Structures are given as structure tokens and as C-alpha cells.
Amino acid sequence: MNLLTEKTVIIGAGISGLYLAQLLSAKGENPLILEKSKGLGGRVATRRINDLGLDHGALFLDHHPYLSAYDVINTAKGDYLPGGMNALAKKMSHNLRIMREQKLHKIIPLETDFELETEEGLKIHCKNLILTAPVPQAVELMEKNLLLSEASALRKIQYSKAIILLGILKGDVTSLSSFDFEGHEFNFTRERNLHPHGLVLKLSSALAESVFERSDTDLLSELINVYRRSPLSSWELETFELKKWRFSKPLSLYPAPFAKISAGLYLCGDGFGHPLESAEALAKHL
Numbered sequence: 001m002n003l004l005t006e007k008t009v010i011i012g013a014g015i016s017g018l019y020l021a022q023l024l025s026a027k028g029e030n031p032l033i034l035e036k037s038k039g040l041g042g043r044v045a046t047r048r049i050n051d052l053g054l055d056h057g058a059l060f061l062d063h064h065p066y067l068s069a070y071d072v073i074n075t076a077k078g079d080y081l082p083g084g085m086n087a088l089a090k091k092m093s094h095n096l097r098i099m100r101e102q103k104l105h106k107i108i109p110l111e112t113d114f115e116l117e118t119e120e121g122l123k124i125h126c127k128n129l130i131l132t133a134p135v136p137q138a139v140e141l142m143e144k145n146l147l148l149s150e151a152s153a154l155r156k157i158q159y160s161k162a163i164i165l166l167g168i169l170k171g172d173v174t175s176l177s178s179f180d181f182e183g184h185e186f187n188f189t190r191e192r193n194l195h196p197h198g199l200v201l202k203l204s205s206a207l208a209e210s211v212f213e214r215s216d217t218d219l220l221s222e223l224i225n226v227y228r229r230s231p232l233s234s235w236e237l238e239t240f241e242l243k244k245w246r247f248s249k250p251l252s253l254y255p256a257p258f259a260k261i262s263a264g265l266y267l268c269g270d271g272f273g274h275p276l277e278s279a280e281a282l283a284k285h286l
């Protein structure tokens with residue numbers, strides 16, 4: 001079994017974890033990021049279909065001055081990257097130490113440090129451990145390892161769910177604009193114009209919440225029906241994919257820019273405000 005010794009381990013290569021690693025690197029540290037997925041970016045996610053990108057996580061990010069360094073386009077809805085949002089994560093990860101496909105599951109507090117173990121069998125000793133997963137996921141991990149008090153305010157932070165159908169249509173749909181359909185239950189998004197044949201159909205948060213546990217097959221056939229009764233039905237759907245997010249955006253925020261659980265154990269990310277501001281506040285503290 002591999003055994004590493006690190007000063008600081010950051011869990012998650014989303015924008016919070018990447019930015020925090022950059023800030024700590026600028027202070028002369030060399031933190032290690034563990035990321036459970038193959039890709040980088042977390043909820044900033046782009047699916048490549050026929051070599052073109054379609055965003056299915058955040059289509060925009062709330063503005064932060066730091067994002068200007070990455071050629072983002074600033075709009076009233078937030079900032080976005082023309083080439084697909086995960087280009088941001090790729091650029092942010094430059095020169096950082098990241099181990100992908102390593103899912104942290106065991107945290108053992110020792111006298112002055114932590115022993116970590118991933119599901120894949122990697123073992124690490126570290127002094128500082130920072131969790132950047134959506135708060136309920138971080139809470140679950142800490143609960144499993146008996147690290148969180150019953151009274152912790154972190155338990156109150158809930159997230160909205162998201163369900164999205166990514167579709168590739170037969171024909172060029174560049175001229176289409178975005179619109180809501182059937183009240184505000186569905187939104188067809190074309191505004192990002194990434195893919196000349198691509199379309200994103202997003203359910204309202206209320207609808208996503210109520211149907212989230214239904215099977216993917218069920219949801220897919222329902223969404224195809226929505227598409228068929230929409231004004232777009234004359235365009236044939238060539239391929240489509242369902243994307244679901246159990247934790248999309250926080251419904252309320254923790255009342256501080258990061259949380260300290262115990263000496264060396266911290267949480268930051270979008271449950272604490274703007275994910276980049278949260279990372280900044282924690283980097284200043286460490």
C-alpha cells in the first residue's frame with residue numbers, strides 16, 4: 001500500500017480546491033489535491049460530444065475578479081468561458097499536484113496530524129486536511145469518521161438538485177434562443193452557443209427535487225416527451241444524455257467563509273459563499 005506524507009491535502013479539484021491550492025502554492029506550500037473523478041472541475045463540467053463541448057454543470061459562475069485572468073466573458077448571469085466551462089478547471093490546474101480517481105473515505109485523527117485512506121488504497125499522513133465537496137457530502141464523510149458534533153450548523157446546509165438533458169439535434173440550431181417552456185418547469189438553453197447542434201433542457205429546481213429519485217430510464221423518456229411537445233420538435237434529436245446533480249447550488253449558506261472542525265481540519269467551498277472567496281479566506285487563515 002502506498003504511504004505519503006504531506007503538509008496539506010485538499011479534497012476536491014473543483015474551483016474551490018484548485019484556487020486554494022494555487023493560493024497556498026503562492027505562499028510557498030505544495031499542497032496535494034485528491035479528486036475522486038477522472039476529470040477536473042467538479043460541478044464545472046463540460047461533456048464533449050462529436051468533439052464539441054456542452055456544459056452540463058454550471059453554465060455561469062458568479063463573478064469574481066480572479067476569473068478575469070482566464071478570458072471569461074462577463075454577463076448579467078455571471079461569467080463563462082467560451083470554449084466550455086471545464087477549460088477553466090484545466091487552466092486553473094496548471095502546475096498543481098493532483099491525484100485523480102482517489103476518493104477519500106477514511107480520516108483518522110492522530111495526535112498532531114491525520115491519517116487518510118482512499119477507497120483505492122492510498123494512505124497519507126497530513127497536518128492539514130481541507131474538504132471542498134458540497135457541504136452535505138463533506139458532512140457525511142465526517143459523520144462516517146465520527147468527526148462532527150451533533151450540534152454543528154453545517155448539518156443545516158442543504159443544496160438544490162438539478163436534472164438536465166443534453167441533446168444533439170439534427171440540423172444547425174445556432175439561430176435558436178433560450179426559452180422557458182410549460183411555465184417555468186423547463187428551460188431550453190442555447191445561450192452558450194458552444195455546439196451548433198447542441199441544446200440543454202433543464203428542469204426547474206422544484207421539479208428536479210420532486211422527480212430526482214425516479215429511474216434514469218423513466219426520466220429520460222419523460223424528457224423526450226417534453227421535447228416532443230415543445231416548439232423544437234421538428235428538429236430530430238440525434239443523441240441525448242441525462243445528467244443529474246444531487247447537490248447543485250446551496251439553498252442557504254454557513255455563516256462564515258469557511259469552517260474549522262478541529263486543529264487542521266477545515267471545510268470551504270460554495271456552502272460558505274462565493275467558492276473563490278471562501279478559498280481566499282481559508283488561504284489567509286492557514
Ligand SMILES: Cc1cc2nc3c(=O)[nH]c(=O)nc-3n(C[C@H](O)[C@H](O)[C@H](O)COP(=O)(O)OP(=O)(O)OC[C@H]3O[C@@H](n4cnc5c(N)ncnc54)[C@H](O)[C@@H]3O)c2cc1C
Nearest residue numbers: 012014015016036042043057058061062103104133269270
Ligand atoms: C447544474 C448546475 C448549475 C449551476 N449554475 C450555477 C450558476 O449559474 N452560477 C454559479 O455561480 N454557480 C452555479 N452552480 C454552482 C457551481 O458549479 C459551484 O458553486 C462551484 O462549481 C463549486 O465549486 P467547488 O469547488 O466548491 O465544489 P465542486 O465543484 O463540487 O468540487 C468538489 C470536488 O470534490 C470532489 N470530491 C467530493 N468528495 C470527494 C472525496 N471523498 N474524495 C475525493 N474527491 C471528492 C468532487 O468530485 C468535486 O470534483 C451550478 C451547479 C450546477 C451543478
